[in-house]
Amino acid sequence: MPELIDVAIVGGGPAGLAAAVTLGRSLRTVALVDAASPRNRFSTHAHNVLGNEGISPADLLAKGREEAASYGAALVDATVTRITGTRGDFTVFYDGGEVRARRIVLATGLTDVLPELDGLAEGWGTDVLHCPYCHGYEVRGQKIAVIATDPGAAHQAKLFGNLSDHVTVVPLDHRPDEEECAELTRLGVVVSGSTAARAVRENGALRGVELADGTLVKADAAVVAPLMRPNLELYESLGGRPETNSAGVKCVDTGEGGKTDIDGVWIAGNVSNIGAIVISSAASGVSAGAAINMDLIEEAARANG
Numbered sequence: 001m002p003e004l005i006d007v008a009i010v011g012g013g014p015a016g017l018a019a020a021v022t023l024g025r026s027l028r029t030v031a032l033v034d035a036a037s038p039r040n041r042f043s044t045h046a047h048n049v050l051g052n053e054g055i056s057p058a059d060l061l062a063k064g065r066e067e068a069a070s071y072g073a074a075l076v077d078a079t080v081t082r083i084t085g086t087r088g089d090f091t092v093f094y095d096g097g098e099v100r101a102r103r104i105v106l107a108t109g110l111t112d113v114l115p116e117l118d119g120l121a122e123g124w125g126t127d128v129l130h131c132p133y134c135h136g137y138e139v140r141g142q143k144i145a146v147i148a149t150d151p152g153a154a155h156q157a158k159l160f161g162n163l164s165d166h167v168t169v170v171p172l173d174h175r176p177d178e179e180e181c182a183e184l185t186r187l188g189v190v191v192s193g194s195t196a197a198r199a200v201r202e203n204g205a206l207r208g209v210e211l212a213d214g215t216l217v218k219a220d221a222a223v224v225a226p227l228m229r230p231n232l233e234l235y236e237s238l239g240g241r242p243e244t245n246s247a248g249v250k251c252v253d254t255g256e257g258g259k260t261d262i263d264g265v266w267i268a269g270n271v272s273n274i275g276a277i278v279i280s281s282a283a284s285g286v287s288a289g290a291a292i293n294m295d296l297i298e299e300a301a302r303a304n305g
């Protein structure tokens, strides 16, 4: 039977790695198991990462892994398939082995489900974008098509309209209402009459969005709102019951530091907050690490009292 360590972390993106650093610096024994599919792996640069502006996502994680390992965290490259046990003695099973830990951090991220439109997936993370704070500055002043699939489209169009005078909203599954169209017009954003039929690519780059009526809305970048599905399978398999929000997405209502309703289990990063970016995901990992460290201290204080 493997020795019992303090904390097992599932997921080695910014959230999981930050938790590993915080716990390692608190002299906790840590194992981090990661399947190496961070959400932003499709992009070459990560922005709004203070102190590491524009760094490649792979380089950022390599630095984070080095830092976590320097404080003693054991890094395992594998996919966790199952977690059993309860607070004080969980077993985390991954392909090729298992680890026993007193506490768990789930930092498994989320899965982006792109709108179904030919030609979009090929450009995801390069010229098919979702977040003005991640890549908006890079497409400032360019021709931008916002593919409208839900009521958030007007919001996205306003944000990208702040960065370019050439923004067109192209309805796909959703069309902004009259009031939204009036606001967008006042901001210089155009709403196309016809709906999107396909994204047109040439030599690997986006050229525009072809409409159902055959016209082409020229675009250097397309903006989409992927359906963001938190990777909650392990949480649910432990008995966690996520809520379903108004957009039909499962989410977990956490307490301080990402504490869940499963005793001994914390969550951090995009799996608990779909709006988190790199730096806020890392911040939540630090909070989860700190909360677990305190929880272990309190447990020892009670046991010795």
Ligand SMILES: Cc1cc2nc3c(=O)[nH]c(=O)nc-3n(C[C@H](O)[C@H](O)[C@H](O)COP(=O)(O)OP(=O)(O)OC[C@H]3O[C@@H](n4cnc5c(N)ncnc54)[C@H](O)[C@@H]3O)c2cc1C
Pocket: 010, 011, 012, 013, 014, 015, 016, 033, 034, 035, 036, 037, 038, 039, 040, 041, 042, 043, 045, 046, 047, 048, 049, 078, 079, 080, 081, 107, 108, 109, 110, 112, 124, 125, 133, 134, 135, 231, 234, 268, 269, 270, 271, 276, 277, 278, 279, 281
């Ligand atoms: C295209 C794109 C570009 C982006 N650009 C930026 C940007 O420029 N700036 C910015 O701040 N944010 C950006 N983001 C957002 C950023 O990627 C996320 O906020 C951040 O990666 C979330 O960190 P995380 O640790 O929660 O999850 P992730 O980084 O997604 O890491 C989760 C990790 O958990 C692993 N995992 C999942 N399940 C298991 C399992 N069962 N067993 C083992 N491991 C598992 C995954 O393989 C992955 O490595 C971008 C997002 C996208 C989609």
